[in-house]
Amino acid sequence: MARRFQAALMAALLAFGAAHAAMPNIAADVPGARVAGQGGFTWFGMKIYDARLWVGDAGYVPDAPFALELRYARTLSGARIAEASAGQMEKTGGGTPAQRAAWLNQMRAIFPDVKEGSSITGVFLPGGAVRFHLDGADLGTIAEPGFAQAFAGIWLSPRTTAPRLREALLKEAARR
Template sequence: MKLIHVTLLFITLTLSAYVNANGFKTVGEAKMEYLFWDVYDAKLETPTGSYEFGEHPVKLTLTYLRNFDAKDIVKATNEQWLHLGLVDMVNTYDEKLLALWPNIKKNDSLSFETNPQGIGTFYFNNDKLGVVEDKKFADHFLAIWLSSDTSEPSLRKQLIGGKHD
């Protein structure tokens, strides 16, 4: 009887790990370019393979094609929040993000994954960096790429699978 319980526990844990590792399906992918530079490749994933703004969980992965200092990524994040009119977000998370994000080298990836409650976790090359325990942060951070008011509408369109609003 113990062997059956141990076997069932093992199967349950193995299936759980498989679902967690493979639970996301690609919604869309895009390349961010600025003037004549390739900046990063972006990939949006959800459990269903479709996306609606504000629904969670979601995973956005940026694979950088150039080197960037963390402070420059924080600065760009604030500039995008200004563009979106999210003035209350500007500079609010600078310390937290600078503590989480490393300097980026070419081919490094930075991922942001939310849980079903909308709380987000950052990953660097698939290693957990830390959590931002604020649903407002998750939605506003993702808005940089996924809001209909993004500064990069063609990138957004590719990420959300070519759908229109």
């Protein structure tokens, strides 16, 4: 009986550790990647996704690499994700109308349809590029001026429409 309990406890601890280990696509670009914070996003009571902010040794610093991971709780089209992202950029003051229109076209080309359990990760690289992944597989990169700041601002700007999620994501984002 004690051995079964120990085995179950060990399995649970390993599973918990794996859930917080950076995927290779994050670890490759964010040295020392760790979860700074996480939280869920709901819309009219419906859970849309869980978000995690991954930071490196420097913590959350906009010019240091970091990653935002969204694990979806429902099926959504890539076009809808792109449109919602552009709308949130507008609400947070990200970019000009012309920039947002160009970014929307790029996001529509990159963002895939997702189902429950799918994860899209944006890895924010020094210099302003964002490399996107679906469940670890490369989707493409957007390297337009201002895009990275506007896209990250959806979650991390003081002007975000989801301030509780922002607070949860930045909970342990300081340098270590």
